[in-house]
Amino acid sequence: VTLETKRIIVFVLSLLFLISLLFVQQREVARRRAEAGLEQAQVAVPANSVDCVDCHRETTPGIIEHWQGSTHAEKGVGCVECHQANAGEADLFSHYGAQIASVVTPLDCSRCHQQVYEEFQRSHHAAGGNILASLDNFLAETVEGFRGQFDPHSPTPGGGVGARVNGMASAQSGCQQCHGSKVGLLTTDGGKLTVDDLKPGPDGKPTNTAALEQVQKTAEGKPLLHPGTWPNTGIGRINLDGSLGSCSACHSRHDFSPRRARQPENCGKCHLGPDHPQKEIYEESKHGVAYRDLIDDMNLDADDWVLGEDYSAAPTCATCHMSGNLRNGGRITHDPGERISWTNRPPISLRMDTNDKHKVVTETDPAKRAALIADTWQQKRTRMQEVCSTCHTADYVNNFYQQYDDFVQLYNEKFAKPGKQIVDSLRAEGLITKAEFDEEIEWTWYYLWHHEGRRARHGTSMMAPDYAHWHGMFEVSERFYMELVPQALELAEQAEHAGHAGGAKVRAVVEGILARPEHRWKDHAQAAGTAPAGSAPAAGTPPGAKGETKPH
């Protein structure tokens, strides 16, 4: 071998080595970037999902893209693992040889995430579908819509969407997209089969299999889902297998992103708007301001995302209500109620003492109440304070809770209980009907507690002063004094004119409330002929007015 040949050998082998080095470094850099969370990890499609991926890459490429970026894909969890269905399941169908179902329920997820499933099933989130029997639902189904279908009253230029009007459209597109639908299979007569008809057992399979014969199917044999109930990712969805909720409400289907579930924008799909503007409240709070500023320091891609360990720049909704923190050993919960000490959802806020079924105890007798409580509001508060204390001292946290408790109590005692008492007395005396929303005062009361009252309480609970005051208590008080009380007195007066004895009783209730020290400012101001705010007691202030603002 001549020196020239050797030169060529050295050249060729060196070139080969350098080219291989380029390839190796490219792989190495890609792997490091993936480890650092900067790039999608290399995904090997599991053998049982190769056909699904190949076909759906053409038909629904977005789904495949989402899945490929998921932790599921990284860990070898493919299409079949989640969509697989067993013989006997209501929505099972054979799809190119695989037995699958379209709707993946929490029961399906529990095959791998059992503890998360149990926490979630007992949560208030999972019970969101109970709205089906609530005032809000009555509004959407009856006041805004119609429980059934009706004929259009005139033609729509360009053509209508159907022969008849779907009266449930508002409930289906509004309420149920957050609270969850009762998923139904479409029947051959256009009706639906839900969990009520199927009566599933603990394994999720229907016990009333005869009902399945009515299900409408495609030529392929795929059972059709009722369009009024699906698509739906409401967090309290009531599924065909009897499980509650939808994991994709927070984790988004196919990419199942923990990163997204950690961000307040995710919760903002539902927790916003005039009746419970938690998202806007959070944005107003210092917590939200810090989050917006320091989002780059939030380490949102961390595996465990433990407050005080993986990040401490700012808390999000998930931080306080669900995620792990340094104080609790990083324990995550999928039951956000575990850390909430007041429920501000009802007209009158309640302490979050819960029973063994995780329901709020409403019993008022102390002894009976104590016997029913499985988890006290104090225990829940302690759990939340573990989060707070990552960044705040005990005094700071305790004083905040004092402010919060004081506020809720003020709302409860000055407006919520009296407001409810007035409306209840009107109904008890027959001055208004038992039906909701057919009289103006019912709308007034609903605005007071459901919109303004909640805004006030939520504003305080999450430290947003404008929501606590201007969007909250200011509007509560305006609604109470300028609308609720005058409307109640007018109804009482009309009744009195009509010779109805209930009129005097209602008037007595209203006047009794207004005679309380916290409500007498109006009499004093009117007697003084001046606005009271900030002014010294004017001449003519009734004797005894001073010092009468003590709680009764």
Added chain:
Amino acid sequence: MASVAAWFKERVPLSGAELAELTNEPVPNHLKRWWWCLGGTPAYLFVVQILSGILLAFYYEPAPQTAYDSVRYITEEAAFGWFLRGIHKWGATLMVAAVVLHQMRVYFTGAYRKPRELNWMVGMCLLVCTLVVGFTGYSLVYEQLSYWGATVGANIADSVPVLGSWAKQMLLGGEVYNDRTLSRFFILHAAVLPVVMIALLAVHIGLIRLQGVTEFRFADEDSSRPKHFPFFPDHLLSELAIGLVLMILLSVLATVLPVEMGPRADPFSTPEVIKPEWFFYVAFRWLKLFSGTFAVLSMGLIVFLMFVWPFIDARLRRNRPSEASVWIGILAVLAIVGLTVWEAAVAH
């Protein structure tokens, strides 16, 4: 000025002419071709590694509780820390690559043959030191790769009969990875190995100086021209030009492909994929192909054969000129490249 020169001359009795004689070794013409100058490249990169390493050591804290955060501080907060870390990391990669290229050139041109057998062995020692310094280096970051790489490395050492458990103990400072392991790695990486390498380099260059560079004469060279050219300034300028190109390359790599922070080491969570740095891919793939003690011992045997190759080669060539070494070399390089690419291409 003259008095200052005289003051120095009195204390350092070396004239300019003697200094020129010492440094200005005649360099064979083939070294005008820059790709024959790869011996100087690892030495140059070694200097870069020492300088960038000293700067990194200002911030690095070698304890499990602090190591990761100190590296994160360097990477994300310290001024130009990301750049220095990038230079150090890519410098290591280029240094290993340059050593391999240098060794390939020496091998295929038979430059290890008599009387340069000892220098080949010194070079082999430098190769091993380079790899070990690389191993201890990425172990310092205290990422998952660092922790589990060190654990796997220790377990490999443990599978060596007789000396294995002692080697593992020496490496980890205990039965398992513990609080003292990192400081051990740090001292090896930042003090012991560099000093050993400096000493070996001194011997390596000293032997080259004593024996001269192996001379090659290509067919297309004009035989009437001088066979040599001066080291200073001609060859030194070539080396400087290579050095500057290397600095540009390093800067580009450190900037375009900055070093990221991997996940923090978690002794309770074995990563699904454990891979060492790329220069161990060949060994790692070998270990996967032949599991257990056989793999480790066979690898040790291969390294030993590489050490004593000049003598094996002499034996092969004792009776008649043999080119077996060329073919063995081609096979070896193909095997190294193949195993490395294989390991890089697969997830597990």
